[in-house]
Amino acid sequence: xxxxxxxxxxxxxxxxxxxxxxxxxxxxxxxxxxxxxxxxxxxxxxxxxxxxxxxxxxxxxxxxxxxxxxxxxxxxxxxxxxxxxxxxxxxxxxxxxxxxxxxxxxxxxxxxxxxxxxxxxxxxxxxxxxxxxxxxxxxxxxxxxxxxxxxxxxxxxxxxxxxxxxxxxxxxxxxxxxxxxxxxxxxxxxxxxxxxxxxxxxxxxxxxxxxxxxxxxxxxxxxxxxxxxxxxxxxxxxxxxxxxxxxxxxxxxxxxxxxxxxxxxxxxxxxxxxxxxxxxxxxxxxxxxxxxxxxxxxxxxxxxxxxxxxxxxxxxxxxxxxxxxxxxxxxxxxxxxxxxxxxxxxxxxxxxxxxxxxxxxxxxxxxxxxxxxxxxxxxxxxxxxxxxxxxxxxxxxxxxxxxxxxxxxxxxxxxxxxxxxxxxxxxxxxxxxxxxxxxxxxxxxxxx
Amino acid sequence: xxxxxxxxxxxxxxxxxxxxxxxxxxxxxxxxxxxxxxxxxxxxxxxxxxxxxxxxxxxxxxxxxxxxxxxxxxxxxxxxxxxxxxxxxxxxxxxxxxxxxxxxxxxxxxxxxxxxxxxxxxxxxxxxxxxxxxxxxxxxxxxxxxxxxxxxxxxxxxxxxxxxxxxxxxxxxxxxxxxxxxxxxxxxxxxxxxxxxxxxxxxxxxxxxxxxxxxxxxxxxxxxxxxxxxxxxxxxxxxxxxxxxxxxxxxxxxxxxxxxxxxxxxxxxxxxxxxxxxxxxxxxxxxxxxxxx
Numbered sequence: 001x002x003x004x005x006x007x008x009x010x011x012x013x014x015x016x017x018x019x020x021x022x023x024x025x026x027x028x029x030x031x032x033x034x035x036x037x038x039x040x041x042x043x044x045x046x047x048x049x050x051x052x053x054x055x056x057x058x059x060x061x062x063x064x065x066x067x068x069x070x071x072x073x074x075x076x077x078x079x080x081x082x083x084x085x086x087x088x089x090x091x092x093x094x095x096x097x098x099x100x101x102x103x104x105x106x107x108x109x110x111x112x113x114x115x116x117x118x119x120x121x122x123x124x125x126x127x128x129x130x131x132x133x134x135x136x137x138x139x140x141x142x143x144x145x146x147x148x149x150x151x152x153x154x155x156x157x158x159x160x161x162x163x164x165x166x167x168x169x170x171x172x173x174x175x176x177x178x179x180x181x182x183x184x185x186x187x188x189x190x191x192x193x194x195x196x197x198x199x200x201x202x203x204x205x206x207x208x209x210x211x212x213x214x215x216x217x218x219x220x221x222x223x224x225x226x227x228x229x230x231x232x233x234x235x236x237x238x239x240x241x242x243x244x245x246x247x248x249x250x251x252x253x254x255x256x257x258x259x260x261x262x263x264x265x266x267x268x269x270x271x272x273x274x275x276x277x278x279x280x281x282x283x284x285x286x287x288x289x290x291x292x293x294x295x296x297x298x299x300x301x302x303x304x305x306x307x308x309x310x311x312x313x314x315x316x317x318x319x320x321x322x323x324x325x326x327x328x329x330x331x332x333x334x335x336x337x338x339x340x341x342x343x344x345x346x347x348x349x350x351x352x353x354x355x356x357x358x359x360x361x362x363x364x365x366x367x368x369x370x371x372x373x374x375x376x377x378x379x380x381x382x383x384x385x386x387x388x389x390x391x392x393x394x395x396x397x398x399x400x401x402x403x404x405x406x407x408x409x410x411x412x413x414x415x416x417x418x419x420x421x422x423x424x425x426x427x428x429x430x431x432x433x434x435x436x437x438x439x440x441x442x443x444x445x446x447x448x
Numbered sequence: 449x450x451x452x453x454x455x456x457x458x459x460x461x462x463x464x465x466x467x468x469x470x471x472x473x474x475x476x477x478x479x480x481x482x483x484x485x486x487x488x489x490x491x492x493x494x495x496x497x498x499x500x501x502x503x504x505x506x507x508x509x510x511x512x513x514x515x516x517x518x519x520x521x522x523x524x525x526x527x528x529x530x531x532x533x534x535x536x537x538x539x540x541x542x543x544x545x546x547x548x549x550x551x552x553x554x555x556x557x558x559x560x561x562x563x564x565x566x567x568x569x570x571x572x573x574x575x576x577x578x579x580x581x582x583x584x585x586x587x588x589x590x591x592x593x594x595x596x597x598x599x600x601x602x603x604x605x606x607x608x609x610x611x612x613x614x615x616x617x618x619x620x621x622x623x624x625x626x627x628x629x630x631x632x633x634x635x636x637x638x639x640x641x642x643x644x645x646x647x648x649x650x651x652x653x654x655x656x657x658x659x660x661x662x663x664x665x666x667x668x669x670x671x672x673x674x675x676x677x678x679x680x681x682x683x684x685x686x687x688x689x690x691x692x693x694x695x696x697x698x699x700x701x702x703x704x705x706x707x708x709x710x711x712x713x714x715x716x717x718x719x720x721x722x723x724x725x726x727x728x729x730x731x732x733x734x735x736x737x738x739x740x741x
Contacts, residue, residue, distance in 0.1 A: 017659070049660040063658070065674075066667050085681030088674050089597035096600040099657070140659050219596075226593040347616060347651065348664040362644035 002027070002060075003316075004067075005043040005052040008124025009290040011257040014040070014313060015051075016120055018102055019064040021288075022249025023051035024313065026064075028286045029240055030071055035314040042295075042315075044129040046136050047346070064249070065091070068242045086235050087243045090227055094243075097220045098250040100145050104213065105254065105264045107141035108150065112259040120257075123292055128326050132333050150212060210263070217267045224251075225272045232281070240282070248282040255279050287312040502536060504528060505543035506554040507627075513540045518705055518741055520627050520712070522610060524554040526695075526702035527572055531556070532740040533693040535584035544632075558582065576695075590690035598682060598689070601675040602699045608654055609672035609719055610703055612665060615650035619715030673722050680726040687735070697736065704733040 004027055006020035014024040027038055043050060049062040053070060061070040072082065083091075106117045121134045224247065228234050233244050254264050255276065269276055283289060295315050380386035470478065506524035508517070516539060519525045531538060538556070548555045549569050556570040556578065570578045580586055589595065614620055621643070629643045654668070655661040679700060683689055689696045706712060707719045708730065714720065723729055 047660055047662070049658055049662050049664070062662075062664070063667055065671055066664075069670060085678035086594060086597070088678035089594060089601050089682070092604055092671075092675065092678075093597040093600040096604045137659050140656070140661070143656055223593045223596045227597070346660075346662045348662060348666070362640060363648075366641075 001056060002038040003041055003054045003056075004038060005041045005048070005050060005054060007044070007050055008042045009292050009295050010120040010124065011253070012289055012291075013252055013256055014288055014290045016117075016124070016253075017050060018098065018249045018253045019246075020051045020249070021252055022064050022246045023053070023067050025245040025248050025282065025286050025288060026068060026071065026242060028288065028313070029245060030074075039314045039316040042124065044125050044133060046129075046133045064095075064246060068246075072242075083242055084235065086227075087241060090224075090234060091243050091246050093223065094246055094250055097216075100148065101216060101220055101264060102250065102253055103141035103144050104148075104150060104216075105259065105261075106257065107138045108145055109259075109261055112261050113138060116257055116259045120292075123296065126326070128330055132329070148212070148216070213263055214267065217264055218271075221268060221272045221275060225275050228274050228278055230274060232278075240285075244278075244282065248279060248286075251275060251279040252283060252288075256283075501559050502538035503541050503557045504531065504538050504554055505541050505547065505557070507544075508540055508542055509631075510542055513542050516540055516741070518709075518737075519554075520706065521553065522607075522702040522706060523552075523572075525705065526699045527554050527556075527575055529698035529701050529736060529740065530575070530587060530695060531579065531583075533698060534579045534587045536579065536582070587694060588692070590694055590696075592690055594682070595690065595694070595696060598679065599696055599699065601678060602696070602703065604657070605668075605671040605675035606703055606719075608657075608668050610707075611650045611654055612663070612668050613714075613716070613719055615647055616654075616663070616665075617716050617718075622715060623713060669718055669722075672719060676722055676726050676729065680728045683728045683732060685728060693736075697732070700729070701733055701736045704729055705737060708733055 004023060006015040006024060007017045008015065010016035013021050015021050024040065031038055043052070051064065051067060052062040053060045053067045061067045072080075105112060107113055118134055122130055125133060229236065231237075233240055234247060235243070237244070251268070255268055257265075259265070290313065298315055298317060377386070381388060504527070506519045506528065507521040508519045508524075512519075519528055519540070528540065543553055543555075545551055545553055547553075548571070550571040550573075552572060554572055556572075556575055557567045558570060558578070560567045615624060624646060625639070625643060628646060629639050632642055633639055651663065654663045688694070689700075703719075704723060707717065707723055
């Protein structure tokens with residue numbers, strides 16, 4: 001029994017992740033109506049590479065390419081020809097340019113993230129994963145799109161939507177009707193929809209990035225639509241292949257979510273009808289339409305729901321995570337958030353790594369060494385274990401007195417003092433002692 | 449209030465002492481010593497301004513730069529090959545990322561129009577544009593839509609495998625040390641820090657592409673194997689991928705040359721073993737090397 005672990009369903013699609021959708025489509029294509037030999041599990045572990053294909057005991061493949069290769073090696077498909085060179089290149093093209101578009105559309109864009117992506121995640125995740133997985137994915141999405149220089153649509157970073165307004169902005173549109181209509185005309189040119197007003201444009205930070213986003217979308221859609229042509233499948237293939245499933249995974253997640261800023265779906269709808277038709281046909285033919293509520297009911301509900309087969313896909317209930325698991329997940333995640341000691345990318349090698357320990361953890365080790373040295377030094381000095389180097393408490397400058405030459409000097413100076421006192425004479429015993437003490441404090445008694 | 453005070457005539461009449469002005473006695477001392485302007489020191493002999501002609505700054509060694517041999521960095525070698533394809537005469541110079549105005553090598557300094565004129569700097573992202581206007585023959589981007597798709601094979605699958613093989617394979621640590629760490633500093637602590645940060649950067653780059661942050665060696669090399677097979681399939685026995693040498697040829701050569709180059713002394717060369725199976729790609733590399741270098 002093959003198990004496909006994916007992120008939960010959203011936006012009428014089997015999963016909220018593009019490659020998970022692609023994998024679900026591929027398995028559906030592979031097994032057809034036979035829903036007994038594979039099942040779908042919902043996963044919410046962000047440290048796993050999803051989609052992930054398992055059998056009962058072990059992980060067989062993770063990631064779309066690995067799953068496709070694995071399925072190819074199964075018996076039932078061995079009669080088919082391996083993917084052509086063009087198909088490999090096209091897959092690579094989709095996987096190179098698709099993720100950044102999706103990252104912008106669903107995660108980086110602040111309005112889409114808060115009003116669409118985040119609520120969609122809330123429906124499919126257990127409570128604790130809600131605080132871990134979506135922010136984690138958003139952080140990764142930001143990192144993926146850093147090089148594109150689209151920061152202005154991410155209002156968490158930039159507060160420019162208000163500050164860039166000209167002074168007295170409120171009055172501009174009202175005073176001059178002509179200006180506003182003019183701006184409207186220009187706005188509709190920019191955004192492709194006549195609804196945007198000048199105010200609406202300026203309030204939306206997407207404005208500044210619009211040109212760049214459209215160029216990005218065109219660069220992705222145009223080669224794709226050329227390779228699709230007017231045919232049913234990519235590269236003029238008679239039947240759906242791996243690359244079609246992959247394209248469906250990405251295009252579906254671009255098309256189906258009803259997001260607030262839908263420049264991506266809009267571009268696809270208006271300019272690339274072939275791609276639109278392809279995506280909808282795949283969605284229908286493979287019967288991948290998924291109702292989130294039904295799948296979730298199946299997940300939490302009793303056995304009756306399991307038998308009812310609410311979805312056309314073979315969803316299975318996954319075990320409830322125990323309280324201990326939840327606490328462990330939260331604790332691990334908290335530890336990983338510590339700077340420098342936190343998570344470093346997990347490298348899975350075929351051979352165990354022979355990198356020396358100190359090289360692998362150079363920075364943490366350096367930091368720990370320096371900190372422990374500093375703390376140890378501070379402790380030693382504070383407790384008097386180590387004494388800060390300093391000279392004698394009393395320094396004597398100038399000529400030396402006899403008493404400075406150790407015990408013998410003190411004895412000689414005592415004798416000479418006695419002699420001096422005898423010469424003075426006439427005083428009481430108590431007075432003498434006082435004088436001696438005073439003398440030894442002053443530098444009065446100096447013998448030359 | 450303060451503005452009014454400043455404008456008052458009584459204030460204006462006083463001589464304004466600037467904070468930076470020297471006090472009179474000190475000034476008198478300095479007046480005795482006329483300021484001598486020394487002659488400018490000449491630029492070092494190996495600096496760019498000494499000779500005319502185009503110069504490409506890239507990662508290389510001094511001897512190899514003199515002979516114009518290929519760079520050991522695929523990002524640099526790609527542009528070196530591209531400029532050779534375009535028939536641009538240039539010599540190469542040793543440089544580092546710190547010298548580049550964009551922080552990335554390579555960058556190109558075209559010959560100045562006149563000896564006194566300031567040289568322009570062409571960073572790598574503007575090099576295509578510069579070549580299209582100045583080069584003897586232009587290297588056109590093929591209009592074939594497949595060009596983009598095959599280019600993405602090099603930019604994702606093969607680049608990832610390259611990063612993994614060079615930076616994350618323990619057996620190749622000595623090679624990284626020789627190429628990138630030793631030229632920076634001779635201090636062992638600085639070297640340890642450099643090699644650590646190189647490794648970290650490569651890991652971050654590889655982990656960026658997946659949401660889980662896991663790097664699977666097996667998947668990376670399987671993808672690279674598929675990519676080589678696809679490129680070999682497109683090339684076939686033809687001379688070039690499309691009619692004339694293009695950026696795709698240059699970018700592929702940049703990887704294949706370094707993978708096959710014996711001077712690199714790989715500790716563990718999985719990509720090289722893969723390429724053995726694709727004779728067309730090996731022949732392509734040999735052809736570029738003999739025709740243009």
